Amino acid sequence: MQFSIQREALLKPLQQVVGVVERRQTLPVLANLLVKVGDGRLSLTGTDLEVEMVATTAAEKTTDGEVTIPARKLFDIVRALPDGVRIDLKLNGDRVAMTAGRSRFTLATLPASEFPTIDEIELVERVSLPEEVLRDLMERTAFAMANQDVRYYLNGMLLDLQEHTLRCVATDGHRLALKETQLESKVAARRQIIIPRKGVNELVGLFETGDGQVELEFGRNHLRVRRGDVVFTSKLIDGRFPDYEAVIPLGADKRATLDREVLRGALQRAAILSNEKYRGVKLELSPGKLRIVAHNPEQEEAVEEVEADTSVSDLAVGFNVGYLLDALAALKGERARLNLRDAQSSCLVQEDDSEQSRHVIMPLRL
Amino acid sequence: MRPVDASPASINQASILQALFLPARLRRSPRILPTHSRFPAVSPTPRKILHIDMDAFYASVEQRDDPSLRGKPVVVAWRGARSVVCAASYEARVFGVRSAMPAVRAERLCPQAVFVPPDFTRYKAVSRQVRAIFARHTDLIEPLSLDEAYLDVTVSKSALASATATAEAIRAAIREETNLTASAGVAPNKFLAKIASDWRKPDGLFVIRPHQVEAFLAPLKVGRLPGVGKVMEGKLAAMGVATAADLRAQGLAVLEERFGRWGRRLHELSWGIDEHAVQPDRPTLQVSSEDTFEHDLTLDELEPHIRRLAGKTWAGHQRETGRIARTVVLKLKTADFRTLTRSFSPPTLPGSADELAELACALRARVEHPAGTRYRLVGVGLAGFVDRDDFVPQRDLFETVAPPD
Numbered sequence: 001m002q003f004s005i006q007r008e009a010l011l012k013p014l015q016q017v018v019g020v021v022e023r024r025q026t027l028p029v030l031a032n033l034l035v036k037v038g039d040g041r042l043s044l045t046g047t048d049l050e051v052e053m054v055a056t057t058a059a060e061k062t063t064d065g066e067v068t069i070p071a072r073k074l075f076d077i078v079r080a081l082p083d084g085v086r087i088d089l090k091l092n093g094d095r096v097a098m099t100a101g102r103s104r105f106t107l108a109t110l111p112a113s114e115f116p117t118i119d120e121i122e123l124v125e126r127v128s129l130p131e132e133v134l135r136d137l138m139e140r141t142a143f144a145m146a147n148q149d150v151r152y153y154l155n156g157m158l159l160d161l162q163e164h165t166l167r168c169v170a171t172d173g174h175r176l177a178l179k180e181t182q183l184e185s186k187v188a189a190r191r192q193i194i195i196p197r198k199g200v201n202e203l204v205g206l207f208e209t210g211d212g213q214v215e216l217e218f219g220r221n222h223l224r225v226r227r228g229d230v231v232f233t234s235k236l237i238d239g240r241f242p243d244y245e246a247v248i249p250l251g252a253d254k255r256a257t258l259d260r261e262v263l264r265g266a267l268q269r270a271a272i273l274s275n276e277k278y279r280g281v282k283l284e285l286s287p288g289k290l291r292i293v294a295h296n297p298e299q300e301e302a303v304e305e306v307e308a309d310t311s312v313s314d315l316a317v318g319f320n321v322g323y324l325l326d327a328l329a330a331l332k333g334e335r336a337r338l339n340l341r342d343a344q345s346s347c348l349v350q351e352d353d354s355e356q357s358r359h360v361i362m363p364l365r366l
Numbered sequence: 367m368r369p370v371d372a373s374p375a376s377i378n379q380a381s382i383l384q385a386l387f388l389p390a391r392l393r394r395s396p397r398i399l400p401t402h403s404r405f406p407a408v409s410p411t412p413r414k415i416l417h418i419d420m421d422a423f424y425a426s427v428e429q430r431d432d433p434s435l436r437g438k439p440v441v442v443a444w445r446g447a448r449s450v451v452c453a454a455s456y457e458a459r460v461f462g463v464r465s466a467m468p469a470v471r472a473e474r475l476c477p478q479a480v481f482v483p484p485d486f487t488r489y490k491a492v493s494r495q496v497r498a499i500f501a502r503h504t505d506l507i508e509p510l511s512l513d514e515a516y517l518d519v520t521v522s523k524s525a526l527a528s529a530t531a532t533a534e535a536i537r538a539a540i541r542e543e544t545n546l547t548a549s550a551g552v553a554p555n556k557f558l559a560k561i562a563s564d565w566r567k568p569d570g571l572f573v574i575r576p577h578q579v580e581a582f583l584a585p586l587k588v589g590r591l592p593g594v595g596k597v598m599e600g601k602l603a604a605m606g607v608a609t610a611a612d613l614r615a616q617g618l619a620v621l622e623e624r625f626g627r628w629g630r631r632l633h634e635l636s637w638g639i640d641e642h643a644v645q646p647d648r649p650t651l652q653v654s655s656e657d658t659f660e661h662d663l664t665l666d667e668l669e670p671h672i673r674r675l676a677g678k679t680w681a682g683h684q685r686e687t688g689r690i691a692r693t694v695v696l697k698l699k700t701a702d703f704r705t706l707t708r709s710f711s712p713p714t715l716p717g718s719a720d721e722l723a724e725l726a727c728a729l730r731a732r733v734e735h736p737a738g739t740r741y742r743l744v745g746v747g748l749a750g751f752v753d754r755d756d757f758v759p760q761r762d763l764f765e766t767v768a769p770p771d
Contacts, residue, residue, distance in 0.1 A: 024734065148712060150724045151764075174760050247763045277752075278760070320760060346763065362761040 001065025002090035003037050005057070007081050007100070010042075013055030014075050016230055017046035019202055020053045021071040027116075032068035034115045035089075039064075045117060046071060051199045052118050053206075054231040066112040067091050077105055118233045121219030125161065125191050127183055131214045131227065135207035137168040137179045140330040140357065142200050144170040144177035153239030157200045161218065162190040169244050170200075175323040176244060176360040177330060191218050194241055199223070199234030206230060248360055249346050252339035256285055256310035257352050260336040263290070264328045266304035270294040271321040273302040280364045281321040285312040285340070294321070317343045318364040324349070327359035412576040414529035415644060416517040417551040417559035418536060420496065421568035423513035424453035424489055426546050428482050439479040443469040450677040450719070452484045452684070456568060466678050486512075486684055492544055499539045503532050508644045511685045514563075516556050518644035530573050537571065554579065555640040557592050579638035584611040591635045593628075597658040610636040653682040653691065654747030662701040662740035665730050672696070672730075673723040675746040680719035683748050690715065693750035694722060696729040699743035708732045711750060722746070 017033060025031050025048070034045035042059040045052065077098070078087065087100045091109070098105040138157065146154035149172065160167040164187075167180040195203070203225060217224040225232040270281050274294040284291040285308070292304040317340060327349040328336055335352035349359040420426070424442040429435045439458035443451045449469040461476035472479065493512040500507045503526075506518035519532045526532045533550040540548045547569040551562025554576045565572035574582050587609060589599045605624075607613055613621070613636035621629030634640065655678040657671055683691055694716065695709040708729040716722040726746045 148710065148728070150712070150716070150721050150728075171763060173762050173764055176763060242764050344761070346761075360763065362763050364760055 001035070001037050001067055002061065002063045002088070003042050003059035004061040004086060004088045005042065005059045007078060007083065007085045007087055009057055009059075010087055011078050013042075013044050013057050013229070014078055016055040016206060017044045017053045018071050018075045019205060020046040020048055020051050022048045023072075029068055029110045029114045029116075031070055031072070032110055032115070033071045033074065034066065034068050034112055034117070036066040036112070037062045037064050045115070047116060047118075048198070049116060050196060050235045051202055052233040053202060054233075056229055061088075065091060067096065068110045068112055068115050069096055069107050073107060118222060118235075121217060121222040121224050121233065123217050123219055125187055125189075125218040127161065127166065127185070127187065127216045127218075128213055129166070129181065129183060129216070131207060131210065131212040133181050134214055134216070134225075135204070137166070137181055138200060138204050139207075140179050141168045141170045141177040142204055143326050143330065144172060144175055144359075145197050145200065146172035147197065149173065151242075153194055153237055153241055156194045156196045156237045158192060158194050158241045158244070159216075159218075159223070160190070160192050161187050163187065166216075169241070171242075171244065171360075174320070174362050175327070176247060177327070178244070178248070178358045178360075179330075180356050192241060193218060193223055194237035194239060195223055195234050196237050199232075203232055203234075206232060247346065248358060249339065249341060249348050252341045252345065252348050254285065254310075254312040254315055254340045256290055256308040256312060256338045256340075257335050258290060258306055258308045258338070260328055260331060260334060263306055263336060264325060266292055266306050267321055267325055267328070270302040270304050271325070273300045274321050278364060279320045279322050280318050281324070282316055282318050283338075283340075285310055285315040287311050287313055290338075312340070315340060315342070317347065319347065319361055320364060323361045327361060330359065331357055412554045413518060414520045414522075414532075415553055415556055415559040416519055416529060416533050416536070417553075417556070417563040418496075418500070418515055418517065418533070418540075419549050419551075419560075419563045419567070420513035420540075421547045421549055422453055422455050422459075423492075423546075424484055425455035425458070425482075427489055427492055428485075429455060430545050431488070435480055435482070439463070439476050441469070441472050441476070441479045441481050442484050443472065443481055444483055445469070445481065450681050452681050454479075466681065468674075468677075484684065489513075489685075492546070495544055496540055496548070499536055499543065502539075503536065506644045506646050508646060511682070516559065516644045530571070533571055533573075537569075555638070556642055556644065557635065557640045558582075558638055560592070561586070561590055583636065583638050584609065584614075586610045588613060591632070593631070595658065597660070600660075651751070652695065652747045652749040653679055653686065654695065654697070654745050654749075655679045655682070656697060656743055656745030658699075658743045659741075662742045663744075664738070664740055665733060665735075668698075668730070668741060668744050669727055671744050672726050672746055673720075675744065676723035676726050677719040679746045679748055680716075680722050686751070689751040691748035691751050693748065694725040694729065695745075695747035695749050696726050697743070697745035697747065698733065698741050700735065701740040701742050703742070706733065706735075709749065722748070 021031060030048060036043045040058060040062055041056050043054055043056040045054045081100050085100045087098060089096060089098045094109055096107045096109055142157060145157055149155055154171060154173060158169040160169060164183050165180050166183055167178060169178045212227060215226040221236055223234050223236060270292045271279060273296050274281050275296050282293045288308060290306045290308040294302040331351050333351040337350050337352045339348040343363060347361045349361065351357055425440045428440055428442060439461060440455040441451055441458050441463055442453040443449050451463060451465050451467050451469055451472050453465050454463040458476050458479050463472045463476050489512050500515060500517055503522050503524045504517050504519050508516040519529050522532055524532065526535060529552045533552050537548055537550055540546060549563045549567045549570045551559040551572055553559040553562050553574040558574050558579065562572040562574050588594050588602050588607060607616060613632055618633045621633050625632065655675040657675060692715060693709050693711045695707055697707045699705045710725060710729055712725055716725055
């Protein structure tokens with residue numbers, strides 16, 4: 001096995017796959033990347049047995065073959081080489097010789113046959129959508145995923161596929177983020193899958209701007225995402241996501257519409273004097289106005305007043321200001337709408353003119 | 367006034383050890399002790415320490431407040447497969463029911479028992495009443511839980527002549543003002559006071575005067591000494607040591623050789639020496655339970671033990687007044703005596719013993735020892751206490767939605 005490639009052309013696929021490789025592994029071969037050369041192309045695969053990433057690129061002076069090489073070391077070397085240098089890599093026995101300009105490296109290998117790959121995913125549904133759209137869906141909801149929650153099914157993102165709609169939903173039990181898009185074709189049956197947190201983060205890191213298209217393949221136990229140069233595969237969380245639609249408040253009829261950036265600015269300032277641990281702020285609605293009050297244990301106080309399009313009077317609810325800010329940052333458009341009911345009920349935050357992004361935030365007991 | 371001892375507490379015999387995971391350097395402060403094997407059990411200025419222990423506290427409160435429960439076996443416990451008995455009335459104890467035993471076992475031992483779910487709000491209110499009584503006599507009060515406390519009455523606020531009179535006055539006031547009974551131990555130090563309060567339980571008083579210490583301890587089974595559990599007892603038995611007198615006969619050198627610093631502590635205990643001061647308002651650093659096994663276990667085999675200990679720790683955590691723990695701690699000791707702890711502060715606090723068990727079990731994934739490593743001890747703790755008043759609970763989206771199964 002051998003190939004020749006320009007540093008930048010190798011660095012990009014390396015960056016795409018190296019994040020999947022865990023720093024501590026259960027099997028030695030999981031510290032390595034599977035390097036495959038065939039048909040004039042080079043493919044790199046990283047895996048942690050849960051998430052697998054395969055990136056391919058064109059290479060020159062190729063001899064077909066495959067082997068596994070320590071991922072971190074290969075990445076660190078390539079990253080540290082000077083710009084524009086040409087890299088030649090060749091397998092000699094059980095070692096890989098790499099030369100670049102006046103640098104020479106010899107790396108240990110493990111046989112490719114030891115490397116676990118996910119081949120068949122038992123495809124049940126396939127949808128195609130613009131990369132920009134999927135990126136938007138995932139980036140604007142991923143922040144709400146739980147982390148190491150005992151409710152393991154919250155430590156990931158729900159992809160809910162029904163009719164013409166794909167929804168991404170994430171929640172840590174305190175707040176929920178939802179964003180949906182319309183698909184070109186209708187799906188056969190409703191599918192709900194949960195992608196583990198790590199898979200979501202890897203996928204979000206992979207997205208690029210541009211007008212490319214991605215294929216989502218829903219398997220029985222896997223999700224596969226294909227883009228021209230990359231194939232991402234993740235195992236799914238085997239669990240049932242809570243009935244998220246039941247917690248999107250219906251009776252929240254006390255509305256206020258505000259300038260999104262003005263509200264964000266006011267919340268950010270008030271946040272400075274909120275309790276560090278619980279970050280509580282109180283929202284007080286009165287006709288035409290939203291008042292934001294924050295206190296900390298040192299008895300310092302912040303009061304902000306924001307013009308609001310509302311007729312609600314006498315409503316005061318406490319929230320974690322971080323959750324409000326996350327939701328507002330995930331929205332687009334000039335105006336944001338808060339839908340409230342009472343001090344015990346959740347708040348629905350959305351764009352004033354669209355239902356595509358919805359954020360549900362539970363109050364604090366102040 | 368006595369200088370305040372820097373060490374927080376003696377090693378507590380109870381299954382729920384507070385400050386269990388304190389670094390060793392904090393747990394034992396260096397002390398200068400005579401090196402000869404026999405030294406006087408009477409220190410030059412004997413202290414007067416009380417240990418007051420409410421009798422079958424939670425169960426007694428329930429019987430007091432609900433006359434229909436009086437005279438009946440009452441078990442305070444939640445319903446649930448893995449629930450642990452919080453308290454048992456003396457009528458239930460006759461059947462062998464003990465606190466910290468699995469509730470299902472209690473039900474088997476005493477099917478006719480009335481099971482009552484714990485109501486800590488009420489217990490805490492009574493506990494405050496009792497502490498107010500203590501405060502009439504001294505400011506040096508070290509609460510161990512809602513139902514027991516150490517008091518240093520060497521210098522008493524009340525003009526009572528003796529520590530014994532103070533203990534009687536406290537017991538009388540508790541009976542008068544709360545309609546409950548307490549047992550008291552009076553001794554020159556904390557560990558003896560604790561043994562003494564158990565000596566005439568329930569509704570009893572026992573005094574160990576300084577000159578009686580040596581004789582009192584001599585026939586005492588080593589299992590009564592704080593920190594001597596089943597495993598330690600077995601090891602001592604193998605050496606032919608059954609009582610404190612046997613321990614004394616071994617001598618300091620032998621014990622230190624065999625058990626290191628713990629050997630020195632054993633030697634001191636056998637002579638009734640315990641310099642630990644009563645520490646008023648010592649905040650609980652940790653509520654935890656741990657267990658040493660007869661045979662060392664692998665990480666996987668620890669699961670049922672972690673679950674059981676999580677149940678105990680959870681019950682102990684419920685007794686904390688006004689404070690909430692935010693950090694889950696898993697403690698392990700390898701077969702070759704390396705101790706390690708792993709901790710995690712989850713974004714959503716555990717809400718039950720089961721959830722605590724899940725978190726503690728999950729912490730095993732962060733243990734990097736090779737797969738075959740065996741462990742001799744496991745502990746489950748809750749730490750990082752914050753005042754409940756500081757804690758503004760975040761409401762949960764799914765608290766009203768049935769969890770998926």
